Amino acid sequence: MAKRITVDPITRIEGHLRIDVEVEGGKIVNAWSSAQMWRGIEIILQGKDPRDAWAFTQRICGVCTTVHALASVRAVENALGLEVPLNAQYVRNIILAAHALQDHIVHFYHLSALDWVDVVSALKADPKKTAALAQALSPWPGNSVTRFKEVQDKLKAFVESGQLGPFENGYWGHPAMKLPPEANLMAVSHYLEALEYQYKINQVVAIFGGKSPHIQTVVVGGVALAINPENEATLNMERILWAQKLFKEVKKFVHEVYLIDAIAIGALYADWLRYGAGVTNYLAVPDMPLDTKGETFDLPGGTIFGKELKNVKAITSFNDPYFRDNVAECVAHSWYQGDWTKHPFEEDTIPQYTDFKPEGKYSWAKAPRFKGEPMQVGPLAQVLVGYALGHELTKKWVDHALGKLSKISGQDVSVGVLQSTPGRHLARAIRAAMLAELGPKHLDLLLKNIAKGDLTIFNSPRFPKGIIKGFGFHEAPRGTLSHWVVIEDGRIANYQCVVPSTWNASPRDDKGQLGPYEASLIDNPVAEPERPLEVLRTVHSFDPCIACAVHVLNPRKEEIVRVKAL
């Protein structure tokens, strides 16, 4: 018997999104993804000074803060053909790595872990056995009997207080929760430690960004972060040494705790490695440029179509026409006038709200397409593209992770298992492991460049008369982000942002092709429609940046049962 279930709003994600799902025979048979808020930032930008655009666009999101600032200045620099001084590239790359690390850690532990970890079960764990388990996995100093006992005692006191406050009614004891009590206790302990490390790495963002959230040092032409080792009011040795220390501490945590936990979740929920692949076309852009023009990078980008890694095609520069010419957005099912598919330079944004029409328009998100195809973006896409291209650092960490995963799960797994719900978490942890090396590397590059006597941080932009166009991309924590700008006589004539959560949360297009959230939910099991934990697992695995509502409904759309989602 099918039921229609409404969960609105889902918490522990940012923004307002609604997902409708049809369930039959314990499986999801259809899905719709619908963004529930529109703010009109792209319209507001028209007529504005292109140098100011980064500040406006950064306010699209305070969770993925930094990313729209980076994409925006790159788009304007691209239009101007403006090179960015090496120091500025390094500073931006340091911010990129530090913010992504903070974001990935918070997403795994504080936004997603409760989909997999039964906190209440941890009360039954034996701290000694927990330490034995944890020490077999990692040399992390926090994996001690004393520590686990302390965490368990605190957990006990908290539960006995009866004041769970905003945390009541979790999915504790849900049949899909499979971890043994010891693994749950280990996870709870790491989850507490993760709080400290996300706080530390955010301080690196603040040191180089002026504040956080919403950094204020990235400008068109470079950075407004003065560098002078001989001055007390600028970026000098003291700041750099502090950042070095923070990076070092966080790197150890990522390699010895976060990555190991993501592997363990994949191994202990091995049956889930079959679910959640969805759209198996992947898009990632290269990032962490190593030169002033954006032609060499530390993170690779490219496309993969139809699941096959051998079909990889690289995206090689900030000017690559392969990327520029193949992105389009469709509004057939989006709350905008028309049913067109257009290149971002040609788009307009005229709202036309119709309420939720599953067969018609049902979302504020447009449907981005690459060569006409829906694409999955995010750490999984980046890791697969890097692996397929033979990128050394990617291969090192993928092979390391898959080796451990095979060992713990007792089955020989290949890179294909990453194309799944737990695989997306693991790919994110692999990316974090890479960034934990690349962040300090770029800090070192910055230091070496300063040592050469180069203190340049800025090339002043000059806007010509007439029309110029530019695009800027950035591989954000949630995937490929691109900004597209048309500038006329030094003023913005058109501005479009094609964001990662739009690629992934995309509604259908004019050909009826499902977006990645929608497609990944198909065939997911749902044990208890009243407690759709499995739906949340798959949706959360994308790291959605939109608070979403999950609606489970049958094809006849009868009987409504309202439940909570956690």
Added chain:
Amino acid sequence: MSRLFANGLLKLRRRDFLKAATIATAAMGLPVTMVDKVTAALESPKRPPVIWLHFMECTGCTESLLRTSHPDVATLILDLVSLEYHETLMAAAGHQAEENLKRAIEKYRGEFICVVEGGISTKDGGIYCKIGGRTALEILQHVGSEASSIIAIGTCAAFGGVQAAAPNPTGAVGVRDIIKDKPIINVPGCPPNGYNILATIVYILTFKRPPDVDALGRPKFAYGRRIHDHCERRAHFDEGRFVEQFGDEGHKKGYCLYKVGCKGPVTYANCPTQRFCDAGVWPVAAGHGCIGCTEPNFWDQMIPFYEHVPGVEVPSGQGIVGKAERIGKFAIGAAAAGIAIHAAAGAIKKATTKEKEE
């Protein structure tokens, strides 16, 4: 959210609690002798109920709370207040979350503090932002009418924010444009410093009344002075030493950022003294001008961000402080029109041609 849950496990020890109370007292600008009073207010057996609403926003304000340490957001929510509803932080979701809201309003009618994050769409019946099937406008009218007082955090909730920038496609406004019969305290900023949010809440709990506010409803303890007043680059302004372009010699020496667009002379906030993320930083310290994010409609009034504020008399290299005092009287708003910018630019250029080197 889970972070709160986690911190709840770490029960606050008495010493930590007193530390939190002391810091909260200091943040409000109160003497140390007030610590006992603050402590007593925070320790009252029934934690005061708070309902936190999210509208058209980016969650940056809540994020800024997540970057505080003394007290951190968990202490606030688990030990200082009773958070009845918060979309981003609460575990419950969907219909049960909405039930929590309903129950809390009934139970604490007229008693609870309502915190609002985000602007409110008013155009086309408010359809541009819906939560649980209701528009932000409906939710605010309903919840706001039952609250004892309202704290509007962030420039969006206070004044409409980024989505209210011209041409304001969704008709976004701040809380004060909707609710007229309640005390509303505005804690603007994009986002505001987490410590300003914390201190405002603790102030109300302690004194059972809103803090003293300025004409725009902003607590004086955080918004009483201009950025310019406590800026570490102020001496350079007074001496006429300016950055002309990012990365130039002046920039490398920490000179004043006024000429590259700093809005510090017309912006009221405590950024230079409070600083961010326990990292000793704020944008001006890093080398970028203030963008005026605590002021109403700064997205219209403070742009272009890289042009200097008009109407500011700049010392001509004589080390004269007096003239600068008049800057505060300069009204942002209509006066900041383009014509004034160009008119003033000439005068300033003239006045600053004789900049002195250190």
